[in-house]
Amino acid sequence: MATNDFVNDLKSLSLSQSENVYIETVQRLSLRLKSATPNGLLEDKPFALSLIDNFYRIIPIFEKKLSNKNAESHATNLFLETLQNACRGVCLTDLFYSVKDPSHLKTIFQNYISLLKEDYFRDDNNQYDHLVTCLVALTGFSSLFIPITEANLPSNFLLYSLEFTKKNWKSEERVELVNYILTLIKSFSKKPLLVPTIIRHQWPHACIQWLTISGQRPSYNTDLHICYILQKLARCIFGVEVLNELNCVKSLIESKEQMKKDHNEKEYSNIDFIQSITYALLVESDEIKQNSLLADQFMCHILEQLVSVILNASQCDALIYRGFHITEGLVVLSKLFVNDEILKKCLKESNQLFDCLSQLLIRFTSEIPLNIQWVQDEILITLTNLFWSISFHQFSHEKFQSHTKLMIVLSNLSTSSSLYTSTRIDSVPLDLSSLKKAADGILWNLESLRLPSLKEKIYQDQQEPLIMISYSHIDKMFCHELVEHLSQYLSIWVDYKQIKSENVWEEIANGMEKANVIVLIISKEYYASKSCRQELSYACDTLGKRILPIYAPNQQYQPNGWLGIRIAGQKYIHFGKKSFKDAANELLSVVHVEKKLILPVKPTIQNIVKQEEKNSVKDWTKNDIQKWFDENHIHRDLFTLIGDHLLTGSALLHYAQHLKQFYRHEYAQVSSNYSKKFDGKQLQTVDFITFVDACEQYYASKSCRQELSYACDTLGKRILPIYAPNQQYHPNGWLGIRIAGQKYIHFGKKSFKDAANELLSVVHVEKKLVLPVKPTIQNIVKQEEKNSVKDWTKNDIQKWFDENHIHRDLFILIGDHLLTGTALLHYAQHLKQFYRHEYAQVSSNYSKKFDGKQLQTVDFITFVDACERLCGVQKS
Known part of the structure; x- marks a missing residue:
């Protein structure tokens, strides 16, 4: 009830009210605010969020009232001072983290950032200071958990806020406002897409200049935030380049003595910790490797603090401790771990660290809360690189092997990393490797990833490398x-x-x-x-x-x-x-190795198997696809949404491949389309995962078929089918044809030892020379298509789009620009080679062409599938 009364009073404010009514209402708002938040805004989160959702609406009224010095402006400033006090001394991060809907956070941010007018920052009479302080505070904390680009900021905001800060950075009257501005820039500096803009407006230059100015330092919080901004910028590739050009490390060192003099021991310790982390982010890995950092007792203390930050942040819902998000600690640790001394010290002195890193990796490869999904890629990349460094040391192998869940996750990351990450993260150092590469490296070091052993030499059309x-x-x-x-x-x-x-x-x-x-x-x-x-x-x-x-x-x-x-x-x-x-x-x-002649052996021809299986995947109809959805227990709604638009089996295969490459994007699109299609109904994760798993199994089964085809048809290899002990499957279809008449071994029909010995005896038969079999003559059928694609006109191309049920928009976007059949063939070949790039380009062009409309994956897959079949027809 108190919250409703407060919000109603807030909404009742207007410029048409009499002076007395306005003052009484504002005074009542001040009293209610004090009563609801005696210990700050975190005291009552529902009340605080209701206030934030409505406060921005009356800012134009407050601005008008503050323009004149009178009783109304005095009452307004008292209310704003009360709100400012409610924000002071509490971590508003927890308040905004409790907002689970990212779109709500984006709305809050946009509502407040748009109110930060240049006039407020040009005012020398301090009449808007309480108002601006409240606006900047709410803007800064609401920005923490959302992506932001330059387009989201008011024009020249970074410029006029910097000019204000330069002018007032040592002002006692405006110190709180200055610190909130620095807090906002600190938050912006964590956004990789904003860093170039921050650099262009010369915030790094100003921060380094503030560090090196002689004389007494400003307040502790001001120095702390200046160092924080530099540390956040040092997380980004562009930031590192600029800060090194500005000799940031030298400035950090030169500022230490005065800071130590002007701040107490605890304050200086906090600042020095941030500066040490910044140093680690700026120096090259080679320097970290070679330096004997552990000879320095203070550096040892810094390492202890860094490990402590990671351990404590991992226990917090927002993953933040002492102003650091856990990703920041992980990135620094991953750089420091190139020094074997540091790595051994951290792991041997903190028994919790390995388990903590393991639990984080397991957690972030499973279900991620939506409002922190943006950190997933960064956490996974840094964690896998940390584990890769650790895995080079024999003493760690027992830890890995005793942690079954961790090993399963690492194996999954190695084989299915596209499900977890798809892009290069600009806020991790360049010397960190990709997710898959790191995961493979770990398994290799642990000898769990069995890479191929020395191969038996085979005849090839080309020489083996020397x-x-x-x-x-x-x-x-x-x-x-x-x-x-x-x-x-x-x-x-x-x-x-x-x-x-x-x-x-x-x-x-x-x-x-x-x-x-x-x-x-x-x-x-x-x-x-x-x-x-x-x-x-x-x-x-x-x-x-x-x-x-x-x-x-x-x-x-x-x-x-x-x-x-x-x-x-x-x-x-x-x-x-x-x-x-x-x-x-x-x-x-x-x-000094003589080149040896390697005789080419032409591949054998499939004289035994001259036809595809009766119902090849390529020949699947819409009914076959529906049957596949049913057999795999995929929710009927997903067939309606996706399967109903896939007209061939090869289109389904293309979709499965696309889903693997663009998992996160596709999940977002399917969820959105699902909600629109079924009147706001939410897509259930388990239903989507069932579909994803079926797609992956479907795609993998085709991979096995491809391997067998290559072994038999291209290389002419002997094959030996074997069955696991409990296997009851009787081969049919293409597999039944492939292995018909072959000797096989079933491990369920004799002891494992006897079956294994039989396998060895079969493998050890005397190798026989495989004689080349000449291909059948292909000159019997040399008749060209009645209407060769190469002779197609624009009308033929349009007809091809229509016959293959390709969305009309894609003809307008692409087909309408292809004037000949050969141009269409060239495009189809290009699409096959540069699929990811072309998909991104077509999606972008589609959105621009059709007023922000989103390209539907199934429409694009229908087009891709038709292109591939067209290429196949031409080759045949």
């Missing part, structure tokens, strides 16, 4: 030059030429296994890279390969640490100590 080049991407130009020269004399495996799939580690391992020599391009970046360390470890320890270290022409780095030990005593070649040609010739002489 050397594999392992390098850091800082040396990619030199690597390209080297490969171009050496390729005339040797066969070379190098990532940018050979890696064609997402399975990066498997392909790298295959390249190493086939190589006779691993050439290492040595640099400090190579030393700093966990990936390079992983490659070298596998080459030396697992495969026992010869390695040959080489140095690029201008490389001055002297190997140390783990790399120095690895290549100690090895012959090396420095391309800076002789001409490129002489150095390259020396490399060739060291490799």
